[in-house]
Amino acid sequence: MTPTAADEPHPEAQAVLDALEAMDVPSLADLTPERARETMAAMFDRDSDIAVARVEDRRIDGPAGEIPIRIYDPDPGSDSDRADDESRPTICYFHGGGWVVGSIDADDATCRKLATETGYPVVSVGYRLAPEHPFPAGLEDCYAALEWAADSVDDLGGDRDRIVLAGESAGGTLATATCLLTNRRDGPPVAYQVLFYPATGDATGTDSYEAYGDGYLLSTEESEWFRTHYFEREIDEANVFAAPRLASDRLLSDLPPATIVTAGFDPLRDDGAAYADRLAEAGVSVSDRNYPDMIHGFAGMLEPPVELEVAHEAHADLAADLHEAFE
Template sequence: MRSSPDDSRAIDEAHAADEPHPEVRAVIDLLESMDAPSLTDLSPEEARAATEAMVRDSDIDVARVEDRRIDGPVGEIPIRIYDPAPERAADGAESRPTICYVHGGGWVVGSIDGADSTCRTLATETGYPVVSVGYRLAPEHPFPAGLEDCYTALEWTARNVDELGGDRDRLVVAGDSAGGNLATATALLTVRRGGPSVAYQVLVYPVTGDASETESYDAYGDGYLLSTAESEWFRNHYFERELDEWNVLAAPRLASDRLLSSLPPATVVTAGFDPLRDDGAAYADRLADADVPVTCRNYPDVIHGFFGMLEPPTELTVAHEAHADVAADLHGALE
């Protein structure tokens, strides 16, 4: 759904199906059968170890994948570069849009490895190089440390875009969940600082404000992978001061229309059975109110995290469909 001030509201369009898709129900049952503890019962270190233990090597082939480390505000930032067609960069062919991708994990868990399947699929579906960012995690590095790393990675991508076979006028910021929050906050930060110009945003079930004030937060906060208790656990670790929760770089839904109007077009992806569904939809409406072109894509029969469920044993058909939809949005906007 293309949203504008005169169209139907995204918050009205976002909804859940009567039941989760059978593939989704099978994934929920599989995860529940593992009887893993809730993240709220673990320390951040234990939560990271448990999350990373579930990461498997990807079978999704990409022509070139390269790990690097770049200079950051404090120490080095790991990045991983995915290029689906490196010969294009080598032979001087026409440059492509370039995606700077930020993984999810509530600002506390998650990693480049955890986002590997997502970035591989995004690169192969779009045909664009992808730079995946390993930003610093909370609570050791609370807001805005991870955001500063993402901004630094975007600056690096812009400086090195020729090497990537990319186009500095067609930079994309993208991310899922907390990564969606950091992606759009990076776009806001680059406006404030006069940094690299961002041409498009892909925000997958992003955190954009206080989700607890929305209907979906109460309706789907238990039994659908992400719980409201875990959402609060993440927020409590990310924010060192209560005041930070009101910073528009942490809660972009609170930004003024004037500030939001400086942002590039966006695709906002939501999931029907996701406590964050209405938060993402409300942000899409805020962007539309600020005259930012927004494509809203709600997938009514899936759960939070579905965009990364691309390989067995948690592979979802709709995850591949969503990647194809996002690629179509990018091609339509940037080519």
């Protein structure tokens, strides 16, 4: 995959950047994790107007206590109302936030859009955050949510053989790492993975990391701050469940097909593209979708006051990939 950037960000994306600059929002790298969460929640936690037939909050058992989840069902008809061939794929979604910030509430609009655009139920997972719970705590929660989803597909009107793992940014990392982990543990099978601008390895030194590491929403300074809090030990940064791009071809070859979304003005663009190449070289079917005039996080910018038309297009593209995969 050869990702590209446009000559300049899309006017709608530039408007977002200009608004943030005018607001003088502090860099997360200058805040404590607690203050960073408060800042991000104030900016992004809001009730979405994207209508979904049923939204339900639950708590499920995890490896260290209960895990909050939110279920979005665009068609909550009972399972008995559906014919055998009408069972649907189920999407397990992991939010972004550098493993330190972010929440189910922050990605509410994204999950509503995923559900309505695909027609599939979505299970959003509130995994544990660092530094209170460093790697691999969040990953273990994501795996527990996968197990729950696989055991609950009948209630969701889903299909155990058609589970999709999806995530944005750090959540994309967790999604593909959960695919690796379930293969290692001979756990529930995953049929597809959706990775929005994931962090998959060491991005430093890539062209995009150096060119777009300041002034394009996600800064390289913040990226390093996230990693410092996520990893309790330096050696963990080389773990394939934290940096899946380091996995062998043999491990990668067992992963399910993927859609990998990158943005032209994202410091993680080349990292995501390199992972797409690794998967393809290992024989995995990859749909690589680069949006050259977009910024990190754009796929979640779906409603006023931060709404990008390209975000809606990206979800339509993703839905097309999934429908093609499962039809």
